[in-house]
Amino acid sequence: xxxxxxxxxxxxxxxxLALSGCQSVSSQKEPFVKKGFYFDTVIEIQVNGDRSExxxxxxxxxxxxxxHTFSRTRSDSELYRVNHRKEDRxxxxxxxxxxxxxxxxxxQMSEGKFDITIAPVSSLWNxxxxxxxxxxxxxxxxxxxxxxxxxVHVQGNTLVFDSSETMxxxxxxxKGYAADKLKKCLKEYGISSAMINLGGNVMTLGNxxxxxDWSVGIQKPFSRRNEVITxxxxxxxxxxxSGVYERYFEKDGVLYSHILDASTxxxxxxxxxxxxxxxxxxxxxxxxxxxxMLLGYEKARELIDGRDGTEAxxxxxxxxxxxx
Amino acid sequence: MKKKxxxxxxxxxxxxxxxxxxxxxxxxxxxxxxxxxxxxxLYGEYSLKEDQTIRIGQTNICEIKDGAVRMVKADCPDHLxxxxxxxxxxxxxxxxxxxxxxxxxxxxxxxxxxTVAS
Numbered sequence: 308x309x310x311x312x313x314x315x316x317x318x319x320x321x322x323x324l325a326l327s328g329c330q331s332v333s334s335q336k337e338p339f340v341k342k343g344f345y346f347d348t349v350i351e352i353q354v355n356g357d358r359s360e361x362x363x364x365x366x367x368x369x370x371x372x373x374x375h376t377f378s379r380t381r382s383d384s385e386l387y388r389v390n391h392r393k394e395d396r397x398x399x400x401x402x403x404x405x406x407x408x409x410x411x412x413x414x415q416m417s418e419g420k421f422d423i424t425i426a427p428v429s430s431l432w433n434x435x436x437x438x439x440x441x442x443x444x445x446x447x448x449x450x451x452x453x454x455x456x457x458x459v460h461v462q463g464n465t466l467v468f469d470s471s472e473t474m475x476x477x478x479x480x481x482k483g484y485a486a487d488k489l490k491k492c493l494k495e496y497g498i499s500s501a502m503i504n505l506g507g508n509v510m511t512l513g514n515x516x517x518x519x520d521w522s523v524g525i526q527k528p529f530s531r532r533n534e535v536i537t538x539x540x541x542x543x544x545x546x547x548x549s550g551v552y553e554r555y556f557e558k559d560g561v562l563y564s565h566i567l568d569a570s571t572x573x574x575x576x577x578x579x580x581x582x583x584x585x586x587x588x589x590x591x592x593x594x595x596x597x598x599x600m601l602l603g604y605e606k607a608r609e610l611i612d613g614r615d616g617t618e619a620x621x622x623x624x625x626x627x628x629x630x631x
Numbered sequence: 632m633k634k635k636x637x638x639x640x641x642x643x644x645x646x647x648x649x650x651x652x653x654x655x656x657x658x659x660x661x662x663x664x665x666x667x668x669x670x671x672x673l674y675g676e677y678s679l680k681e682d683q684t685i686r687i688g689q690t691n692i693c694e695i696k697d698g699a700v701r702m703v704k705a706d707c708p709d710h711l712x713x714x715x716x717x718x719x720x721x722x723x724x725x726x727x728x729x730x731x732x733x734x735x736x737x738x739x740x741x742x743x744x745x746t747v748a749s
Contacts, residue, residue, distance in 0.1 A: 342671060342733065349726050349733060351746075435709050507749035515745070524744035531716050533723030533736075538744045546748040553749070583748060 338516065339363050345370040346482050348506025354493065355500040355516045362496035366489045366503075373488065376402050377481045379426065389466060390426075390474045397466045404464050406477050406484050406590070413480075413594040414456040416610060420601035421594070422569030426474040427453040431572075434565045439556040441563065447572035454569050483593025486510040486545060490589075507553075509546040510589050528552040528580040528622055536628060537620065539585065547592035549600050550581035550622070566600045577603040581622040584611075591617065604629070663720040664737045665700050667693070671731070679720060679736065690730040700734055702727065723747070 339359035342351045350370065354363045378384040389397050399407075410423035427450040431442040458469035482505045490512055493501050501512040502521055511521040523546045524535030539546060551564035551574075566575045582599035584592040595617065599607035604621060611619040611631045619631040667674040667687060674687060679698045686692050691712070692704035699717040705727050712727035722738035 342668070344728065344731060347728070349724065349728075435711060437710065502746055504746050504748075507747075509746055509748045521746070522744040524747040526747055526749035531721065531723070532718050532725070532749075533721045533738075533743075533747050535744060535747060548748045550749075 341367065343367050343370065345374055346485065346506060348482075350503075350505045352489070352504075353502045354498055356498050358496050359498065359501075362493050362498050362501075365492055365496070369488055369492055370485060373402070373481065373485045376400060377406070377477050377484075379476050379478065386475060386477065392468070392471075395468050395471070397468075399464055399466055401464065402484075403477075404461055404466070406480055407459065407466060407475065408461045409590060409594065410475075410477060410480055411456055411459065411461065413598050417598040417601055419456070419570050420568045420575070421479070421598050422454055422456045423475050423477055423480075424454050424456050424459065424473050425567060425569045426476040427451075427472075428569065428572045429476060429567055432563075432565070432567065432574075434554040434556060434563075439558075439563070441558055451569075451572040454572075456569075479597050480590055480593050482506060482508045483545070483547060483588070483590035486589035507548060508589060508593060509541070511541045511544055511546075514542055525583050525620060526550070526552075526581075528626065536622060536626075539620070541585065543587075545586050545589035545592045546583065547586075547589060547596045548581055548583040549596035551575075551600070552580065566597060568601055575601045577601060578624050579604055579607065579621055580624050580626065582607060583620040585618040585620070587616060595619075607631075662739050663698070663722075664739075665693075665695060666735045666737055668733045668735070669731060674732075687732055688730075691727055691732050693725075693734055700725065700736060702734065705730065705732075 338353045338355045340353045341363045342349060352363050352366050376385045379386055381387060385400060385403055389399060407423065413421045428447065431446055431450055433439055453472045458473050460467040486503050486505055486508055489503050490510055493512055499513045500516050503510040509523050515521055520540040520542045522538050523541045524538045525548060527534045527536035528550050529552045549566065551562065551566060554565035556563050564574045568575045577600055579600055582596045584596045586592045599619060602610065604623060608631045611617055621629045623629055663679040665677045665679055669688060677683065677685060677695060679695055682696050684692060684694045690706050691702060694701055694703045699719045701717040702712040702715065702725055705712050707727055707729035712725055715725045718725055718734065718736045720736065720738055720740065722736050722743050725734040
């Protein structure tokens with residue numbers, strides 16, 4: 308008699324839990340989600356599995372370290388020390404040497420339009436201002452003279468500069484580099500499922516906890532936030548978009564986007580609204596997406612076609628979707 | 632004994648119903664939710680169904696109107712958050728970086744992707 312009574316009680320307790328939607332009846336652990344402010348944007352990391360919290364915390368420490376290395380404006384950063392050097396040769400960390408080296412590769416493949424020494428030009432353009440202005444033509448011409456990535460050389464951990472005026476700006480590559488480092492860190496913690504979003508730069512690790520692929524939406528240019536033009540399945544994949552709609556202003560019917568062409572000092576005059584790169588490395592995706600925007604559709608397609616394991620999704624000016 | 636058993640069953644069922652009722656009430660009434668965080672701390676959650684104006688500390692004010700969220704006031708210098716497009720049930724965020732305020736719409740739409748590259 309007593310055992311039957313107990314059985315009923317157990318059955319009903321389970322019923323209560325089920326009815327109240329209590330998490331303990333579900334076997335799936337909630338993912339650990341953490342947001343933070345780095346790289347002048349909001350970042351979000353979603354980590355699943357054991358040690359997820361520990362791993363995510365370490366990721367945020369890494370972001371802090373990367374910011375301390377690559378910030379152009381922080382006077383305590385390594386890049387600041389490089390830009391305010393007294394000698395032509397500067398010893399730098401592995402991180403900085405590597406990103407500069409990769410930056411010079413993008414310079415080569417972009418016909419000099421993507422240039423990590425663009426700082427003198429980009430400081431003339433203020434896309435965040437309430438009332439943005441087109442800089443004086445003479446000022447731009449003067450600034451463009453100081454921009455030349457061919458005057459920077461990487462020799463092991465030494466940066467060699469041919470000109471004392473050359474200043475580095477690695478802002479276009481930092482988020483990509485960070486995403487790669489975070490993914491590596493998560494793997495070291497034994498994590499097999501995670502999603503990283505660094506201000507729109509997406510990197511996935513493995514699958515979702517339920518075994519399906521992560522789905523990553525691609526922002527539709529000039530539309531409401533999170534309105535997507537298409538969605539891609541992304542397993543262990545970096546998805547990085549670059550587009551004219553991110554930061555821009557209009558003057559006399561002309562759109563001035565934040566994607567600056569180092570060879571002219573003016574915003575890219577291209578037939579693309581957006582370029583999205585799917586690749587293993589996010590540093591690669593970060594660089595290539597901007598290079599594509601600068602090259603325009605035809606040349607961008609050729610560039611991506613020639614690279615194994617890299618795919619691109621383009622949005623032409625006017626809003627038409629095109630894949631490579 | 633049999634009667635006691637039935638009584639117990641009834642009591643437990645009632646408790647379950649009550650608990651379920653309370654949890655449903657606490658959760659924003661279905662649909663999309665606006666989650667506000669300040670400096671990584673949860674400030675509050677609001678249903679997009681109800682038009683309202685929300686004062687966020689001393690620094691920002693946001694507004695829910697016709698299912699869309701926008702920042703209507705901010706004391707930051709650049710006002711980028713106020714210029715940001717309204718966020719709707721499709722999900723998305725508006726960020727006031729200087730004040731570390733995040734307005735995030737949690738979409739109830741299961742078709743929505745896990746994240747968006749932009």
